[in-house]
Amino acid sequence: MDIFQGFDFSILDFIYNYIRCDFLDPIMAGASYFASNGIGWIVLGFILLIPRKTRAAAATALVAIAIGFFFGEVVIKNIVCRIRPYDAYEAFHCAVMPFSLNAGKETSFSFPSGHTCCSFASAISCFKINRKVGLITLFAAGLIGFSRLYNYVHYPTDVLGGMLLGICAGLLAIYIFKKLNLDNKIIKNI
Numbered sequence: 001m002d003i004f005q006g007f008d009f010s011i012l013d014f015i016y017n018y019i020r021c022d023f024l025d026p027i028m029a030g031a032s033y034f035a036s037n038g039i040g041w042i043v044l045g046f047i048l049l050i051p052r053k054t055r056a057a058a059a060t061a062l063v064a065i066a067i068g069f070f071f072g073e074v075v076i077k078n079i080v081c082r083i084r085p086y087d088a089y090e091a092f093h094c095a096v097m098p099f100s101l102n103a104g105k106e107t108s109f110s111f112p113s114g115h116t117c118c119s120f121a122s123a124i125s126c127f128k129i130n131r132k133v134g135l136i137t138l139f140a141a142g143l144i145g146f147s148r149l150y151n152y153v154h155y156p157t158d159v160l161g162g163m164l165l166g167i168c169a170g171l172l173a174i175y176i177f178k179k180l181n182l183d184n185k186i187i188k189n190i
Contacts, residue, residue, distance in 0.1 A: 007157075028146075028150040032103045038114070045065070068118055076111065085155050120163045121167075122137055129174070
């Protein structure tokens, strides 16, 4: 992962120097907080279980979140053990970080981005089943992924890894639901 660090920091520094501003700070902090530990997506998933039209997408998204969480947070993060960019900043730049974080420090490793994984797992699940809900969730997932860079808590490769893992988790959940015909069972029985 260290071979990408120069590339990663150049993007993070560009965002800090040219995009970060007082107007976006609360928006990006809010986007990150929404996806913390998947809570925002999980709550949204349970809410979307209520209307019959969104029930299958919501159930699939909740399963996709669980798959993404297991592989990202339990397996991959503990194998890769990549430190956060705010912890590596001083060693890479040979200087003290000249700014404070827009969001709080994280306690887990950096790769892959769990926020982004959870967001894209939800979005892909919803998009494949319900295009209208899916477009909204894809936009939100992209915003959350970008917020992780903006807030300097993930490298771009972390976000890309989280996005790919989330997409795979979403597609796997869709496959499981279709293979077991759970879409129809959930729509009728919940």
